[in-house]
Amino acid sequence: MSLIIYDSQIPDLLVELAQEFKLYVPVEKDLASFSGQYIWKEYEKSDRLALLYPLTVASPKEFLLPSKDVLFEYDKEEIKKTKSSPQIIFGLSLVDLLAVERLGKVFETPVTDLNFKERRDKTVLVAVDKLSPPQDIEFDVYLQEIGDGVFASFAGSKLGKKIISKKYFENHKVKTPKIYTKKDSYLSDPDLSQAVAKSKNHPIWEELTKTCFGCGICSYVCPLCYCFDTSFEIDFCNNQQGTECRNWSSCLLKDFAAVNSCNYREELKNRIYNWYFHKFVRMPSEYGFEGCVDCNRCIVYCPAKINYQKVLRTVLNDYKKRTKK
Amino acid sequence: MKEIKVAIFDLTDCEGCELQFLALREELAAKGKDFQLANWRLLSNGASTGPFDITFIEGSPITDDDVVAVKKARAASKTIVALGSCATFGGLQAALPESRRALNIQKVYGEKYKATSRSPKNISYYIDVDINLPGCPIDKNELERLLAAVTSGKKYKEIKYPVCLECKARNNTCLFLEDGFCLGPITKGGCGAICPTNGLRCYGCFGPVEGANIEAMENVAGKYTDKKYLKDNLELYFKNAEEYKDYITKRK
Numbered sequence: 001m002s003l004i005i006y007d008s009q010i011p012d013l014l015v016e017l018a019q020e021f022k023l024y025v026p027v028e029k030d031l032a033s034f035s036g037q038y039i040w041k042e043y044e045k046s047d048r049l050a051l052l053y054p055l056t057v058a059s060p061k062e063f064l065l066p067s068k069d070v071l072f073e074y075d076k077e078e079i080k081k082t083k084s085s086p087q088i089i090f091g092l093s094l095v096d097l098l099a100v101e102r103l104g105k106v107f108e109t110p111v112t113d114l115n116f117k118e119r120r121d122k123t124v125l126v127a128v129d130k131l132s133p134p135q136d137i138e139f140d141v142y143l144q145e146i147g148d149g150v151f152a153s154f155a156g157s158k159l160g161k162k163i164i165s166k167k168y169f170e171n172h173k174v175k176t177p178k179i180y181t182k183k184d185s186y187l188s189d190p191d192l193s194q195a196v197a198k199s200k201n202h203p204i205w206e207e208l209t210k211t212c213f214g215c216g217i218c219s220y221v222c223p224l225c226y227c228f229d230t231s232f233e234i235d236f237c238n239n240q241q242g243t244e245c246r247n248w249s250s251c252l253l254k255d256f257a258a259v260n261s262c263n264y265r266e267e268l269k270n271r272i273y274n275w276y277f278h279k280f281v282r283m284p285s286e287y288g289f290e291g292c293v294d295c296n297r298c299i300v301y302c303p304a305k306i307n308y309q310k311v312l313r314t315v316l317n318d319y320k321k322r323t324k325k
Numbered sequence: 326m327k328e329i330k331v332a333i334f335d336l337t338d339c340e341g342c343e344l345q346f347l348a349l350r351e352e353l354a355a356k357g358k359d360f361q362l363a364n365w366r367l368l369s370n371g372a373s374t375g376p377f378d379i380t381f382i383e384g385s386p387i388t389d390d391d392v393v394a395v396k397k398a399r400a401a402s403k404t405i406v407a408l409g410s411c412a413t414f415g416g417l418q419a420a421l422p423e424s425r426r427a428l429n430i431q432k433v434y435g436e437k438y439k440a441t442s443r444s445p446k447n448i449s450y451y452i453d454v455d456i457n458l459p460g461c462p463i464d465k466n467e468l469e470r471l472l473a474a475v476t477s478g479k480k481y482k483e484i485k486y487p488v489c490l491e492c493k494a495r496n497n498t499c500l501f502l503e504d505g506f507c508l509g510p511i512t513k514g515g516c517g518a519i520c521p522t523n524g525l526r527c528y529g530c531f532g533p534v535e536g537a538n539i540e541a542m543e544n545v546a547g548k549y550t551d552k553k554y555l556k557d558n559l560e561l562y563f564k565n566a567e568e569y570k571d572y573i574t575k576r577k
Binding site: 029037039040041057058062067068209210211212213214215216217220221231232233234235236237238239242248249250253254255268301303304305 | 349352355356469470472473474476477479482485486487489490491493494496497498499501502507509510511535536537538540541542544545
């Protein structure tokens with residue numbers, strides 16, 4: 001026996017959930033010129049859901065690390081911490097769920113980031129995917145599509161249990177198929193990290209500067225690019241008041257590593273290398289996983305059509321050739 | 326709190342940037358006497374000759390009188406802000422090639438006419454400018470941020486990320502990928518990606534972002550767009566910007 005929900009029941013479920021939470025769902029962007037593209041938006045009853053979306057422009061990072069995150073407000077000497085409201089992200093793919101899990105690890109290692117934690121603790125994750133629910137990733141509810149518009153439902157938390165005990169879920173005699181994907185071969189290549197680490201002088205970084213704008217789109221859309229910039233925003237009407245914000249940034253921007261009169265990565269080729277180095281060398285050694293879940297957003301939205309997989313493959317192959325000799 | 330004396334001057338422009346001050350009328354009203362608009366042509370009362378704490382100059386100087394006015398303003402002001410892209414880069418009127426300008430003058434005024442105007446330049450061509458606030462027009466929120474910084478004695482932090490950051494934060498897909506051309510990746514942000522959000526590609530009106538890779542723009546956009554079209558579009562706002570001039574010198 002297993003609990004299932006039909007897609008016809010999902011809108012009613014969402015209406016109920018939206019009464020208690022801020023509810024975000026994937027939908028197709030409606031502007032004519034943007035057709036076939038998906039975004040996250042706050043749920044309204046008229047929305048046509050795009051569950052099992054191919055890819056959303058912004059990653060679920062925007063709910064945990066918004067582009068402008070107000071850390072605190074101040075009024076003279078008094079500091080007011082900002083509070084976030086409970087939210088549900090409904091419809092995460094397994095890949096995006098994994099990204100949220102990793103982002104959580106990053107923000108609690110070695111010390112817990114309280115602003116991030118506050119928001120994460122108030123976030124309910126509902127994943128929808130064709131693959132079987134993962135064993136080692138946190139979620140509240142997991143819906144696995146087992147037939148056209150039929151979802152087997154799993155709870156991963158107390159709140160998740162409460163959600164799937166609602167009347168929209170039915171008991172049925174179905175066997176849920178076990179489907180797991182193989183990990184992409186080169187991302188799990190044991191030499192990858194070492195190959196990137198030893199490739200600072202590879203000609204590919206210089207080569208990439210011919211087309212890479214250094215605009216940082218790959219970072220903004222990446223669910224695991226979390227490096228930020230802070231800004232102190234003074235209120236114009238009352239100079240005694242203001243906010244401290246944490247804003248999106250990218251290590252590809254020239255200003256990113258500029259400190260006083262020194263810029264540690266003045267040249268674009270060094271900034272490009274750093275992007276790869278952080279994701280595939282530093283993060284594996286600090287956290288035990290790459291800063292990449294293979295969601296493909298950076299490939300799809302790069303205006304210069306740079307494909308990081310091809311770059312990694314080149315670096316990896318050349319490293320293997322070098323070390324064989 | 327000490328009151329701050331402000332002047333707003335305009336030269337060759339469309340007045341669109343100074344109108345953004347009116348968009349901030351509630352905020353300015355809340356500031357009250359602390360923020361004194363001591364000289365603004367669009368206000369009927371008072372035309373102080375200075376000294377001013379902050380002077381905003383919109384537009385580009387094109388007559389000898391303009392140049393004198395700009396120099397006088399510099400002498401009378403602690404801080405000079407070049408307001409908008411005309412003041413920062415010379416603006417759209419500077420985009421016209423000089424040979425075309427001479428031809429146009431002949432065509433309109435006749436062959437015997439001797440032009441008294443200079444070709445439009447950015448204000449920093451004539452005087453030292455403390456802050457450049459580009460935009461065509463400038464963005465209201467950026468103006469407020471600048472005013473907040475100068476009135477509280479803090480340094481105004483220029484924006485150093487491209488339009489793409491704000492564009493992606495607004496959940497837009499990429500117009501560069503759809504149309505094969507958009508200046509967003511090399512243009513300074515601060516506009517809130519207003520054009521791409523409404524389906525229009527970026528024309529680069531905020532000028533080049535720090536570290537703009539113009540070579541990459543030529544290489545990548547050049548694959549899909551006509552070379553002349555690309556050059557004309559780059560020079561629409563970038564022509565007098567340092568980053569662009571450096572790039573042209575390096576390329577030669």
